[in-house]
Amino acid sequence: MIEQQATAGPLRQQRFRDIRIILRLMVRNPLSLAGLVIIVIFVLVAIAGPYLAPFPREAEGAPDLMHQLLPPSFQYLFGTDELGRDIFSRIIFGTRISLATSAAVVASAIALGMPLGAVAGYYGERLGAIIMRITDMFLAFPPLLLALAVAATLGGSMLNAVLALIVTWWPWYTRLAYSQALATRNLPYVEAARAIGVGDPVIVARHILPATLAPILIQATLDLGSAIIAVASLSFLGLGAQPPTPDWGLMINTGKTYFLQHWWYATFPGLAILTLVVGFNLLGDAIREAIDPKLSRRRLI
Amino acid sequence: MTSTLVDVKDLKVHFPIRSGTIPRVTGHVKAVDDVSLDINAGEVFGLVGESGSGKTTLARTILRLIEPTSGQILFDGVDLLKIGKGELKRTRKHMQVVFQNPFLSLNPRMTVRNLIAEPFKAHKKITEEEITQRASRLLKLVGLSEEHLWKYSIELSGGQAQRVCIARALALEPKFVILDEPTSSLDVSVQAQILNLLKELQKTLGLTYLLITHDLGVIEYIADRVAVMYLGKIAEVGTFEQVFGDPAHPYTEALLSAVPKVDPAPTDKARIILRGNIPSPANPPSGCRFHTRCHKYIGDICRDVEPNLTTLSATRKVACHLYKS
């Protein structure tokens, strides 16, 4: 046993300062700053939606057959679609949908997967084995195919698309939580809790679950980007949002038919997806780097 | 009249070794092999040994953090291995533990107040108000102040963190506290403070300690009786004067002479340097486990026959063929 001289020393990590440190580090790195800015912009757009869109009723679906398929102009920044609706306004409204659905997918998958993984990791033996084998079964399917199958069975709607994705995604978090729980359950402070007489369920809730949170949150930030693409894909395939919802994936689906003559229809929703996902990826990478204790501790200020 | 608080009888803790492509049990790590000892109420019982001696496993088994393979552990007359979960939980109030590294023993995400609250929440139904008050009193008892209640373990020094561990262990007013290398992770000057505290607490609260350490100086300073373990077995047991002043078992002799002394006395004997390494508890030597390194090896009997614990006096036992009862 290495005789560790137990000191927290001057180089200690204070939890509350961590967030400020992370932000500081992120701001210094231009890429991560870009990611942060992108996300913030999209979130603001989502919140302020109805007030920003020049043609809010068209965004919701009201047609304007006088202005069908117009190219981008000063009035219609991204052009109009086959029903004459302003694509720019529809994209703004679509931001809400994308952010809300991806957040719902990720949050629910975590809510389902994390406790399962923590329980499997802590209890181990038979209960753990059963849970993990079921998890493995789900993981064996290519994610999008599984989502497609579930969504197709349930029928095409936004709700069903979200449900399908939750069913597909929870195992990833279970596995993350499981490995973290395995590492944590042998730590002295868990042993100490057992010696005190704390019951197992309380130990899982109080000691194991919080320890699994960190890696899961990092993964979640990256997953938000993937979730957006997944939701858009399902909508693109007709298994998600239905017309007239201004969902980006649905817009690309409809737009592809008009693509050759009217390039703007599918392009702008595509760019929206691209930008938002890149934003989440940059942010996720930055957070991961900032949280990595070896890297962050030593940066010269 | 001293009464026996903890009575360990014929305890065996064997861990199966699984190996091979189709995992089968290919052997056992005999971490604790037929150990019997008794700890009297109110005393400080020291347990020494090196790696593989089984002292840590023994401690955890007494706390029933590890399930033994066979044997009995009597706590205040009750066999801990035969009681149900409910009674075991109630018994846990009376036996607590302080581990080696305070920073690893305290959840870094919990405040000191919540860390000390944990035993209360597990056993008693008292209000949050009451918990905070009791925690505050416990902190004072171990030499910390109320302001420490709201700190996190990483904000504390090693000594302070260990004090918090001690406060937590005392929360439910236990009779018996196992101290597993309580000062080994601490700096020299802090060790002294913690030892003073432990000694004082023992006197004022009438505690019984099982003190496990490899630091012989600490044992010599504070222990009433001592047991020396080697490879899962007890080599020798006696009062501190007997074991340190006149060691009976050759291993104890070698152990004592191996420690580099800060103030050597002219009466010190020459250092005994043992040959070879400590064997693995998965594959202990035949007969007397110490025979491969023993400087007082007397012959085939050491290699072939395992010595039993022979009683030399009312307080003293040795497991060595050099002694006949």
Add this chain to the structure above:
Amino acid sequence: MPTNPSEVLLSVEDLVVHFHTLDGVVYALNGVGFDIRKGEVLGLVGETGCGKTATALAVLRLLPENAEVISGHAVFEGRDLLTKSTHEIASIRGRKISMIFQDPASSLNPLFRIGTQLIDVLKEYYPNYHEAELIKIAQEKLSIAELPDPESVMRMFPHELSGGMQQRVIMAVALSSSPSLIIADEPTTALDVTIQAQLLALLKKLKEALGLSVLLITHNLGLVRELCDRVAIMYAGSIVEIADVQRIFQNPLHPYTRGLLSSVVSGRLRGQTLQHIPGMVPSLINPPSGCRFNPRCPYVIPVCKDKRPELTEVEPGHLVACYNIPKEAWWRT
């Protein structure tokens, strides 16, 4: 320093090192200075965080990226190690000055056999030798380190060896270039007492046989007593006392040294309350001004807070950095 200059192997002077961290600047080394003479074992003693490892790393230019050497000299064989190029340092590090760390397992690559790792190192020092010759030399080094059956050991992986044997392998590696100085950072702390005794005996033997100098970094005072010729006591980034080992135990002068020695736990003090130094080791991000021990020192006088005391010789071979050396032993009341 009034010692014959030709006897001095390594001379560290006024070493000041800062670490830049997210919590602020750590003023780790605050003017460290000491000499190591040829053939002597110098103990560098102090508690956690006092800077003993940082000192060793600074001398060998192994400090991490966020360290800044503000000033100081480490003169070895006539030249300052701190100003040499990385190329020149590489030829000294591992060859003329070797280092042994605390955890032998992390100094050995778990994926390669002992023989492979040892020969890898030997190839550097014996560049034109054949594989067969190198194997022989490797086995020789292993037997100097008193490893039983060197041939078998060569074929083993590190995890197949016990901690004591791993540390012997490390010693064999450290000795393979016939260095004049070995820096050993807590070499036996991770080992059992009986194994420690074996290694202690080996170190003594090697010191006699090879005329090695050793800088032994440790917090174990017993080890110091047994193995060292002279001792340097370190506190919060500076050396506070240097003396022959006998002298420092008989007559410790610096208040910190006295406190340290008085707090050693032993059976002799049975029944008594243990002495200890009040207070805590200071933060090195915001260290006390002047002498860093002043907040905890019972002999503090105003000048202690203004300026750090220099090491001055108070009796032959005995240096202390203190303005107010206590006249009597106040710790033992």
